Amino acid sequence: MATRYTLIVGTKDWSSWSLRPYMALRHIGVSFDEELVPLRRESTSPEILRYSPTGRVPVLRIEDGERSYIVWDSLAICETLADRHPEAKLWPDDLSTRAVARAYAAEMHSGFPDLRDQLSMDFARRLPLPTLRDTTKAQVARILSAWSEALDEHGQSGGFLFGRFSIADCMYAPVVSRFETYGVDAPPTVRDYMARVMELPAMRDWGKAAEAEVASGLA
Numbered sequence: 001m002a003t004r005y006t007l008i009v010g011t012k013d014w015s016s017w018s019l020r021p022y023m024a025l026r027h028i029g030v031s032f033d034e035e036l037v038p039l040r041r042e043s044t045s046p047e048i049l050r051y052s053p054t055g056r057v058p059v060l061r062i063e064d065g066e067r068s069y070i071v072w073d074s075l076a077i078c079e080t081l082a083d084r085h086p087e088a089k090l091w092p093d094d095l096s097t098r099a100v101a102r103a104y105a106a107e108m109h110s111g112f113p114d115l116r117d118q119l120s121m122d123f124a125r126r127l128p129l130p131t132l133r134d135t136t137k138a139q140v141a142r143i144l145s146a147w148s149e150a151l152d153e154h155g156q157s158g159g160f161l162f163g164r165f166s167i168a169d170c171m172y173a174p175v176v177s178r179f180e181t182y183g184v185d186a187p188p189t190v191r192d193y194m195a196r197v198m199e200l201p202a203m204r205d206w207g208k209a210a211e212a213e214v215a216s217g218l219a
Helices: 016-028 044-049 076-085 095-110 114-117 134-157 167-182 188-198 201-215
Strands: 004-012 033-037 057-065 067-072
Touching: 004 016, 004 044, 004 134, 004 201, 016 076, 016 167, 033 167, 044 134, 057 076, 057 201, 067 076, 067 134, 067 167, 076 167, 095 134, 114 134, 167 188, 167 201
Parallel strands: 004 033
Antiparallel strands: 004 057, 057 067
């Protein structure tokens, strides 16, 4: 019996964490179902608790033969998909490069709180750049520097942070969208990378869904 995946996500215009495993699933190329929980409503928390003990999205439900289980947390979902689909090569082959790519992904997972606060994801809109706190400026500079370093060392072999598309790109895809939304200045190599990410079919489809949410008043 084929494995069935169901990804529970939040409002696509806002849910940066949901976008990350969505990108991984699309890259793998497996079919999967989606269930969307509208965010920022009174019903949001009880609705998410139907799917996840943490009360947060995303959640991946895996139905594998007679066994069904859930994985929550974006990075855990991406790692699970990498384990289940080694043919998709969601991490670099070289061990040292893979270690650095994992560090990039983990840094995004646990860091940049001021960026998240001041430049929240609003995928379908273009908004003025607010006056950034010094801590936010430092976090933006760190991301631009990290991207530049990875692209300079690995980008020539595929155009993404570590050559071919990886979980590191999944983790930073929402930041790419944020920088587009707020018009954050970036060096040419990084601008090219951002354009490459935004042109991925998965990002374009996510963007169309976010635009539909805005048009309908869902976001």
